[in-house]
Amino acid sequence: MKLALGCVQFGMPYGVANAAGKVSEKETREILSAAHYAGVDTLDTASSYGDSESNLGEFGIKDWKVITKLRPILPECHKIADWVITEIHGSCRRLKVDAVEGVLIHHLPDLFSKKGLSLVEGLQKAQTNGLTKRIGVSIYSPEDLDRVASLFWPEIVQAPFNILDRRLLDSGWATKLEEAGSQIHIRSVFLQGLLLMNPADRPEKFKKFDAVWKMLDAFCAKQDKTSLQFCLQYALSHAEFQRVVVGVASKGQLLQLLEAAGEKIHTDFDPEIEIPQGLIDPRCWNNF
Ligand SMILES: NC(=O)c1ccc[n+]([C@@H]2O[C@H](COP(=O)([O-])OP(=O)(O)OC[C@H]3O[C@@H](n4cnc5c(N)ncnc54)[C@H](OP(=O)(O)O)[C@@H]3O)[C@@H](O)[C@H]2O)c1
Secondary structure, three states, rough: OEEEEOOOOOOOOOOOOOOOOOHHHHHHHHHHHHHOOOOOOOEEEOOOOHHHHHHHHHHHHOOOOOEEEOOOOOOOOHHHHHHHHHHHHHHHHHHHHOOOOEEEEEOHHHHHOHHHHHHHHHHHHHHOOOEEEEEEEOOOOOOHHHHHHOOOOOEEEEEEEEOOEEEEHOOOOOOOOHOOOEEEOOOOOOHHHHHOOOOOHOOHHHHHHHHHHHHHHHHHHHHHHOOHHHHHHHHHHHOOOOEEEOOOHHHHHHHHOOOOOOOOOOOOOOOOOOOOHHHHHHHHHHOO
């Protein structure tokens, strides 16, 4: 199953559209049970996602593939490679597992700092010790990958990708990673839920992108698809990607995604208008 479950919502309030806050423990268990029953085998979490890891550990996720991420290095920390091992042991303890499928660098400035090579050394040591099967990075922009690759070759890259944000393909990095046998896990398929919001519910600050919303609505109508079907099937239809990480706030949302995931669609969708960079990067959303 290409769908993977994003787990930030299980540890803290998350999402531009999320009025409900953190997903309850009861709902989290229902989502995980339904996902497992449907064949979803991969969970995306991080040590900086509140108590997401320990909630997953309480549920029991031994037979899942878990991707977790390192929190930013603490300024007072100097023995970086040892710190990495300690951090991964901490994640495994909270997750109640002996090892994980992958550990990603979550805070790229750490990798690009003078502590970067020790960070990589720690990850490689953790891999040699069998604490993690793969090591990699989580990025916000494909441009970051040029510098990453100059320091180490990531076996997993998690990156944003959706109908408005095709930088991973357009940059040529998806092909380079695929040719090198690296796994690509994409996220932000719904732009934190923004692409699925009813126009009336969309926060005021996104109204200025009406041309984009009109284009999307027109395209969905032409394909006779809902925005959820279109966004999800568009992401799933790219063979370059091994996992599509989606976030849900309820079992109902998950069941809708599983139903929508079934069909294939043409991926030759070409936005007729320029997509503002500020719209596709949630880090910019507080700037407007
Ligand atoms: N730097 C990083 O490594 C990084 C950054 C961001 C996310 N992530 C990972 O990616 C995962 C997904 O986050 P994302 O930002 O990529 O979010 P996303 O999948 O683009 O959007 C998730 C949001 O879409 C809405 N949604 C989902 N299913 C729906 C349905 N059936 N009907 C209506 N709305 C629906 C929900 O919004 P509502 O909650 O409002 O209902 C949900 O919170 C996170 O859990 C996390 O694991 C990683």
